[in-house]
Amino acid sequence: MAIQPSIRDYLADVARRLDAAPHGGTGTIVSDAASFLGWSHSKLYSRLKADVGWSSGRKVRADKGTSKVDGATLEMLGAVQRECVRANGKQILHTPDAVSILDTNGYDIPVSSTQVNRLLKARRLNVAAQKAADPVQSLRSLHPNHVHQVDPSLCVLYYLPNGRQAMMEADKFYKNKLSNYAKVKLKVWRYVIYDHTSSTIYARYVEAAGESPANLFDFLMWAWGRQEGREFHGVPKILMWDKGSANTATAIKSLLEALDVTPIEHAAGRARVKGGVENGNNIFECKFESRLKLEPVETVEELNAAALAWANAFNNNMINRQDNRLHRPGMAPTARMDLWRRIRQDQLRLLPDVEVCRATLEGREEQRTVHPKLHISYRHPASDMRQLYSVKGLDGICAQDKVTVRPLLFGDCAITIRIPVFNGEDKVYRLEPERNFDEFGFAGTAPVIGEEYKAMPDTGIEKAAKKMDELAYPEQDAKKAREKQEAPFGGALDAHSHLKDVALPAFLPRRGSELSMPDHLHVEAQPLNLVQAATALKSLIPDWDGEKYQQLAQLYPDGVMEADLPLVVDRLTRAPRLRVVGGA
Structure with missing residues (x-):
């Protein structure tokens, strides 16, 4: 901020007196000057340095830049406030409340809210710094038709049922009166193409209810194909656009792949990536469509004819009393089409027949x-x-x-x-x-x-x-x-030997259920004859002798079923011995 010459002269005199003052004598000079000017001491020192180049020569404090509040707490304060910013950019949580909340949650903040704001600002953690626009990186294209940008935009024009041209006035068409938009069934859409190298712009208008892949296809065919009365044409290598539904449709992607065009979609909220075509929309709205208020056109066909004539004049810098040349550092001002005409034969890729291109829309x-x-x-x-x-x-x-x-x-x-x-x-x-x-x-x-x-x-x-x-x-x-059946891997792989040493888990025997078999599958068991039964019983009865054999023959003259052997053992070992009684 500029100051009056008289104040600058006064500051210069103060500076001379400060330089000549003995040790300990500068305080009175500073206080008197600050009182005379109505400034604080800090502002006086600041103006002395900025306006007359005087500095006290004091050493910087050793603890400058440090704070009682640790960095992690400051980052938390910044994050808490940043998360409480609405989509419209309004901050709803401010420092005093953020400090109160974090203090309640155990964070140590032994300074005032004002000092917290200073600390956040110095570290770019405050909401205002975070809301500031990101740095913009300049982009470069290699030659005309290397990169094109395309963007559709709803035009302020529309046509009444009787064919009359009308405009969407601000007092009738705005966010609180969306119903008026709905009443306009067929709106006029402006499709703009922008060549990044030459900044050449052209537009075509379409009367439609909204964006669609069909309208986008027709526009690309018009923009890249040869048109009577227009020199600009050719297929680019790269096409930049937004993530609109028409742009991402399979049919359009198929077309671009067939034409060997690489699509680049910018992230949501990053429209400035294709700022050239965004500015092109603005140019058409302000420099061309403003003329339609004074000289209306009756149909979209007439509108497109007028737009082509204006764009040709604009791109060739031939509009009366206007300088529409492209101004760039390191380059003399040049008409946009003069730059585009520098395209080489190998860079000018001609669009194939429209019907051949249309066949790729099927996206098969x-x-x-x-x-x-x-x-x-x-x-x-x-x-x-x-x-x-x-x-x-x-x-x-x-x-x-x-x-x-x-x-x-x-x-x-x-x-x-x-x-x-x-x-x-x-x-x-x-x-x-x-x-x-x-x-x-x-x-x-x-x-x-x-x-x-x-x-x-x-x-x-x-x-x-x-x-x-x-x-x-x-x-x-x-x-x-x-063929020799040699073991692969030199036989070094242990495929099953280790299974012998597996410690199986201990388990209790599980009870099962007897299966019922069909009668024709049952095999009828045959009884053991006396010799077979005696042989089996001999191993079950330690004191087996001839007397027990006689008992077996008397009790089971027809033989013994194998399943009944335990019962036979019980009878023979417990039953009293039979005596043979002689007669006569």
């Missing part, structure tokens, strides 16, 4: 199976017959693999093939069809029978197999080793 990804001869068959939209595409030597592709095929619109019936890999990132290759065939339809690269031999290159499967063979049979011919 066709599946093809890799032939054992390592090729696929595919009919390109620009061809009237199927053609062969070789995949020999392509990493990750083997015979019988399924690959996804999409046509490209630049190149000789070029395609992209995509195959998924284990890490989740697909491998993508660009191919063109085989053209080297002889008059009999044989590939010119194939070996001639009896003259030469060419082994097919190893596929991914074969490469993996060779690595595993080397692991299983190091420094050996794996095929011969298998």
